[in-house]
Amino acid sequence: MNERVELSQRMLAEAEIRLRNFTAAISDKKIPRITDLRRFARLLETSQRNMKWVIEAPQFFNLRHEDVEFAHRMNKELSNLLKTIYGMIYDLPLQRSKRTKNLDDTQKFINEEGNGLLSQAEVDRIDDLIDLLDKAPKIDAAALWESSREQRSQEISRMLSEGLTYGEATNAPPILNQSEENFRTELKAINNDLVEQIKIIEHCLDRWFSVGEAPPPYYAWRVAVILRKAKEHGREREFLRVYLKNFQSLFEGRRDRMLRERAQSLGLEPPKHSN
Missing domain, CATH: 1.20.58 (Methane Monooxygenase Hydroxylase; Chain G, domain 1)
Structure with missing residues (x-):
């Protein structure tokens, strides 16, 4: 079988x-x-x-x-x-x-x-995210990235002149605005926290719609893993469908490929990467 x-x-x-x-x-x-x-x-x-x-x-x-x-x-x-x-x-x-x-x-x-069952708060949060991404307007990420060159240049200037981190200059999620050691500690602490992973993705949406920079795929991968462990196969499939419908990283990496492969294993056909 x-x-x-x-x-x-x-x-x-x-x-x-x-x-x-x-x-x-x-x-x-x-x-x-x-x-x-x-x-x-x-x-x-x-x-x-x-x-x-x-x-x-x-x-x-x-x-x-x-x-x-x-x-x-x-x-x-x-x-x-x-x-x-x-x-x-x-x-x-x-x-x-x-x-x-x-x-x-x-x-x-x-x-x-x-064992592994989602709480009602987690169910509501993932359902809201799925609904939000399903209704999100389609954007041309590559064109938006190119047209936002001046904005990104100003962000780099702020980093240099004000001594900011990239996360601080670009209003990245708080987890990214700390030392490497503290970042790794917090990342490990929230590894199986569905709500925290969703919060990070939601925080990244402004960046996506302003400059075409997709959320770091690690957090979407953790959402998929948590749903899988909770035997929420239907919700995992729906999440991957709407996530991959919206986000294609301009610089596809290993985690992006893992998300696509997982979606395919659930019977989905995610859009082909443009690169």
């Missing part, structure tokens, strides 16, 4: 397991806490994204007709269960005294599933 087939089968099986376990968890005798319901919803949303991917790209996964039909059925049932869970989130009384304690098996399953 090749890697793509194995991935699709794992996503199908995962969706079925979540559907069965979470359906049992919200029965009358096992009413979960609000926080657990929200976690259920996030996991189900992830499975639903994966099912949509399977449905849209059956040839990529080399799926049989019955597997595609199963994915369609799972997608429909996941949607129905999500509606039920969202209704419970809004309607369920919040009094702790009324919550059942009969959740041992369900809680064990949640803990197992929760």
Whole structure:
């Protein structure tokens, strides 16, 4: 079984397991806490994204007709269960005294599933970034870089006359405006922090639209890795799609190639590099 087939089968099986376990968890005798319901919803949303991917790209996964039909059925049932869970989130009384304690098996399953799970804040942040990049206007980075020569020349002059770093002169993210030792220490500290990686990318957007300088690809790579570890295959694919649609570094390096190769492994066809 090749890697793509194995991935699709794992996503199908995962969706079925979540559907069965979470359906049992919200029965009358096992009413979960609000926080657990929200976690259920996030996991189900992830499975639903994966099912949509399977449905849209059956040839990529080399799926049989019955597997595609199963994915369609799972997608429909996941949607129905999500509606039920969202209704419970809004309607369920919040009094702790009324919550059942009969959740041992369900809680064990949640803990197992929760390894690497994104928080709601992380989900919101990556979804906002995907939406922002998907709607961003297309620019000619090479032409913009050439036309901004005077601005870049002034930045170099400020570096020399005021003793600024390149990051300070160009309003780069704060992480870049420090000593090499401190930079490496902070980089290591935020290595698996999705929100911090996204903040850096967002900070770089002004530079992209003003002079055509793409965000350093390392941070996009970390976003992709974090999403992959959290089994957010659908979100990882969407992020890579919109990121590579917008950003092509004028000076393609190893990390740029890694991003493109990862996107291709997920069935995407990123734009070819111009150089």
